Amino acid sequence: MKTFLVSVIFFTGCCWWGCQPAEEKKTTVDLASLEIVPHPDTLNMLANGSQSFSLRGTRVSTSEQSISNSGIIADAKYTVTTSDTTTVAVNASDATWSSSNTSAATVAKGVVTARNAGFANITAAVGAVTAQPLLVSVKAINTAPGLSLNPPQVSVIFTDTIAVSGNVQLQATLSISETSSHHNNQRVAYNGSSGNFTEIVDSLGTGFRTIVATARNANQPSLATTRYKYVYYYIFGSVGADSICGDWLGTTLGQNFNFNISKNQILRQYDINGHIDIQFGGLGLVRDITLTGFVNRDGTMNVGLTQTYQGFTISGNLKGYFKTTGTGEGSYSSSAKKSGWPSLSGSADWTAVKKP
Amino acid sequence: MKRIFLCFLFLASLSVAFSQHESGSFTLLLGGNVGKFKIDAGGNFDKIYTNQQLAYTGLAGMGNGTTFVIAKYRLFNSSGHSTLTNVDAAGKADWKQRIISAGFRLQSHESAVYIDMMYVFNHAEETISTQNPSVDVLATSQKIDNNGLSFAVGLAPRIIGPLCLDLNVEYSRMLRNPTNNAGREIPNLGALYYGGGISFYFNN
Numbered sequence: 001m002k003t004f005l006v007s008v009i010f011f012t013g014c015c016w017w018g019c020q021p022a023e024e025k026k027t028t029v030d031l032a033s034l035e036i037v038p039h040p041d042t043l044n045m046l047a048n049g050s051q052s053f054s055l056r057g058t059r060v061s062t063s064e065q066s067i068s069n070s071g072i073i074a075d076a077k078y079t080v081t082t083s084d085t086t087t088v089a090v091n092a093s094d095a096t097w098s099s100s101n102t103s104a105a106t107v108a109k110g111v112v113t114a115r116n117a118g119f120a121n122i123t124a125a126v127g128a129v130t131a132q133p134l135l136v137s138v139k140a141i142n143t144a145p146g147l148s149l150n151p152p153q154v155s156v157i158f159t160d161t162i163a164v165s166g167n168v169q170l171q172a173t174l175s176i177s178e179t180s181s182h183h184n185n186q187r188v189a190y191n192g193s194s195g196n197f198t199e200i201v202d203s204l205g206t207g208f209r210t211i212v213a214t215a216r217n218a219n220q221p222s223l224a225t226t227r228y229k230y231v232y233y234y235i236f237g238s239v240g241a242d243s244i245c246g247d248w249l250g251t252t253l254g255q256n257f258n259f260n261i262s263k264n265q266i267l268r269q270y271d272i273n274g275h276i277d278i279q280f281g282g283l284g285l286v287r288d289i290t291l292t293g294f295v296n297r298d299g300t301m302n303v304g305l306t307q308t309y310q311g312f313t314i315s316g317n318l319k320g321y322f323k324t325t326g327t328g329e330g331s332y333s334s335s336a337k338k339s340g341w342p343s344l345s346g347s348a349d350w351t352a353v354k355k356p
Numbered sequence: 357m358k359r360i361f362l363c364f365l366f367l368a369s370l371s372v373a374f375s376q377h378e379s380g381s382f383t384l385l386l387g388g389n390v391g392k393f394k395i396d397a398g399g400n401f402d403k404i405y406t407n408q409q410l411a412y413t414g415l416a417g418m419g420n421g422t423t424f425v426i427a428k429y430r431l432f433n434s435s436g437h438s439t440l441t442n443v444d445a446a447g448k449a450d451w452k453q454r455i456i457s458a459g460f461r462l463q464s465h466e467s468a469v470y471i472d473m474m475y476v477f478n479h480a481e482e483t484i485s486t487q488n489p490s491v492d493v494l495a496t497s498q499k500i501d502n503n504g505l506s507f508a509v510g511l512a513p514r515i516i517g518p519l520c521l522d523l524n525v526e527y528s529r530m531l532r533n534p535t536n537n538a539g540r541e542i543p544n545l546g547a548l549y550y551g552g553g554i555s556f557y558f559n560n
Contacts, residue, residue, distance in 0.1 A: 067494070070439045071404060071449045071484040072397045073545075074498035075538035080442075 032060040034090065034131040036124055045105065045114035047140045047171070047219075053110045055090035055124055055131065095124040095131075105136045114138040115171055117219060140219040145172030147215035147225040156232040156322035158241055158270075159297040161202040164211055164229055167195045172215040180205030188213075204233045206240070232325065236268055243325040244270060244295070250352035252332070253279065259291050259352070270295040272303050276318070278346040280336050286346075289314055289334070295322075305334045312336040318350070326354040384558040385417035385424055385461075389522050391551015393432045393453075398543035404449055405436035411549060415522075417461060421559070424461040426472065430454070430549075438484040440494070445486040453480045453545075455528075457506055468520070472508035476528050477501075480545055498537055504530035504546060512555050522555040 034057045045051060061084045068077035092110030099107050104118030112122055117140040121133035149166040160181075167190075168174045174188040174197060181203040190197035201211055209231040217223040234241035242263060250257045259274025274291040286309045293303030305316035313336070320330020333347035393411035395401040402408075409432070417426030431454055438447030459474025478501065485495035510524025529546035536542050 065442050067443045068441045069447055069484050069486060069491075069494040069496075070441075071482045071498070072395075072401055072451070073480060073500050073536050073542040074438075074449075074482045074484045074496050075536055075540055076484060076494045076496040077538065078493045 030059055031057045031088075031090070031126055031129045032085070033058045034095075034124060034126055034129045036122070036131045036134045043112075043134060043136045045112070045136055045138050047114050047116055047138055050111055050113040053092065053112065053122075053134070055092055055095055055110070055126075057088055057090045057126070057129070058085050059088050060085050090126060092124075095126050097122065097124050099136075100133070104138045112136060116140060140217075142217060142220045142223060144223040144225045145169035145215045145217055147172070147174070147213060147227050149213060149227045149229055152321055152323065153228070154230045154232070154323050155299050156234070156244070156325060157297065157299040158234060158236050158295070160204040160206075160233060161200060162204065162211070162229075162231055162233075162298065163198055163200050164213065165196070165198040166213065166227070168197060168215045170195050171218050173218055173221065174213065174215050176201065176211065176213045178204065178209060178211045180207075180209055183211075204231065206233050206235055206238070208232055232322075234325075236270075237263070240325065241270075244322060244354070247355045248274075248328070248352045249355055250274075250276070250350050252276070252348045252350040255279075255285075257291075257350075261295070264294070267294075272301060276305070276332070278305075278314075278316075278332070278334055278348075280314075280334075280344045280346045282342075283309075283312065283336055283344050286312075286314060286336070291318060293318070301328070301330060305332065309336070310338075312338045312341075312344070316346075320350065320352075328352045381421060382560045383419055383421045383424070385415065385419065385426065385555060386558070387415040387520075387522055387553060387555030389413050389415070389524070389551045389553020391549055391553075393430070393547050393549045395453075395545060395547040396543075397545060400439075400543070404438060405434040405451055407436055408434040411551065413549075413551065413553070415555065419461065419463075421557075422463045422465060424463065425458075426461045426474070427456070427458045428474065429456055438486075440486065443486075443491070443494070445491060445494075446488045448485045448487050450483045451480070452482075453478070455479070457528075459506075463512075468511050468513040470510050470512055470524075472506070472510070472524075472526070474506045474508075476504040476506045476530075478504060478528075478530060478545060496537070500534060500536070500542060500545070502530045502532065502534055502545065504528055508549075512557075514557075515554075518556045518558050520555045520557060522553045524552075525550045 037054045037056050063082045065080045097107040099105050099120045101120035103116055105112055105114050105120040107122050118138055120136045122136055123133045124131045146169040175186040176188050176199045177184040178201050183201045188199050211229040214224050214226045245261050245263050248259050255277050257276035262271050264271045272293045275288045277287045279285050289305050289307040291303050296302055299321050301320040303318040307314040316334025318332035320328050322328045329351045331349045336344040390410050390412050411430055411432040413430040415428050417424040434451040436449045438449040440447045456477045457474040461470050461472045463470045481499045483497040506526055506528035508524050508526035512520040512522050514520050526549040530544050533541050533544055
């Protein structure tokens with residue numbers, strides 16, 4: 001019996017294991033290929049034109065299934081792989097676009113913009129998947145480029161420096177010149193995306209000056225657009241400069257107002273003093289608002305507006321410039337504030353002429 | 357294990373009714389029996405092998421009437437259906453097992469009850485395939501050789517002369533579980549055997 005019991009205890013110490021279940025595994029690859037739509041071999045474009053493209057890709061879904069045959073000690077298995085390919089639209093914004101020649105054509109978010117004559121390969125990539133390149137052939141447009149200068153066209157200034165600003169069509173060559181200052185910049189820099197520019201012309205000679213801005217077609221320079229800015233440059237205290245002094249009659253919204261320009265020898269500036277009537281919504285016409293200010297060296301006016309009317313504190317500013325030594329124009333904006341009341345405002349343009 | 361205890365109690369109760377062999381003299385033991393061989397294999401064997409044949413066992417030994425050195429040779433075959441996943445086909449499985457065991461038999465003086473304790477050399481071969489349709493890559497054969505221990509309790513009452521009836525229950529367990537050709541650890545191939553036959557105890 002003892003031997004029997006020892007043997008039973010020994011055998012009950014043994015253990016055993018179960019078998020493993022069959023496995024099934026699925027894998028999906030999102031994007032297998034990418035194509036720019038449409039996909040001609042070569043796309044012909046005109047300079048400064050643009051065209052939008054979409055993307056299409058193929059998505060491959062791969063499924064792997066394990067098939068097995070199992071007994072107690074024997075196992076046999078193999079894996080069946082099935083693939084399903086579908087065509088899907090790909091958002092152009094999701095792709096990384098590139099151009100092999102950005103001087104000929106640029107591309108962003110699927111929009112190809114032709115710049116100059118030449119060829120460029122346009123490609124798009126999403127992750128590691130890259131589309132076949134699209135060859136873009138750009139033909140230049142031989143027209144005069146657009147050019148505009150910011151107002152005023154005529155300025156009266158009291159310094160020998162003036163800023164000329166404006167906008168030019170992209171790819172054009174911009175030049176700005178002025179005779180008395182010998183200013184001659186044949187390649188004025190401008191913003192590559194907006195075409196905006198600002199050029200400082202200094203060392204002007206006194207008197208009436210003409211600044212010439214010319215934009216030329218980069219491919220055919222004979223095609224050009226020219227704009228002019230006229231400048232009256234007077235030194236403070238000169239006869240020409242002093243000719244702005246005197247009484248002026250302004251007009252705004254059909255109402256006249258008067259101001260006087262006088263020479264301030266101490267500060268070496270021209271002071272402005274006067275009164276103006278301004279119509280405020282909800283308050284009516286407020287008369288005799290005081291104008292006090294001066295003329296900047298660049299010919300612009302810097303005038304403050306102050307008045308107290310029925311408990312309202314009126315403030316604001318009047319800005320403007322001289323078109324000639326006898327004419328000027330500009331605008332004003334003012335507000336009327338009173339505790340417990342909503343803020344009221346009044347603004348308008350004005351013109352003025354010097355009284356004889 | 358419950359079956360082992362039940363069979364043991366059954367045989368022990370019968371042993372009182374039967375007389376013992378002669379002891380103290382050299383005894384040659386020959387015998388054979390047939391019975392059910394129940395492999396557990398993690399509970400899967402009966403699910404796969406629905407057509408289990410009887411196991412046949414041959415026995416030889418010698419001793420002094422109470423202690424014997426014995427050897428057994430057992431054959432067991434079965435057929436059934438292998439387990440298939442993710443495919444619409446019928447599985448087929450064939451099982452062939454050959455067990456050689458050697459050890460000692462302890463025979464009681466007072467009764468016909470004996471206990472066998474043996475070392476087991478187990479060889480199992482399984483062949484699986486598919487039919488309807490037949491898929492070649494799902495057909496394979498695996499052979500396993502491993503060793504274990506077995507314990508048997510039996511009753512050998514004398515019928516006439518050297519001829520004895522032989523009823524026994526045997527439980528075997530392999531010492532370790534090897535891995536198969538797919539890298540899977542196979543379940544323990546230990547089994548419960550219960551069978552009946554005859555034995556001859558030849559005394560000089």
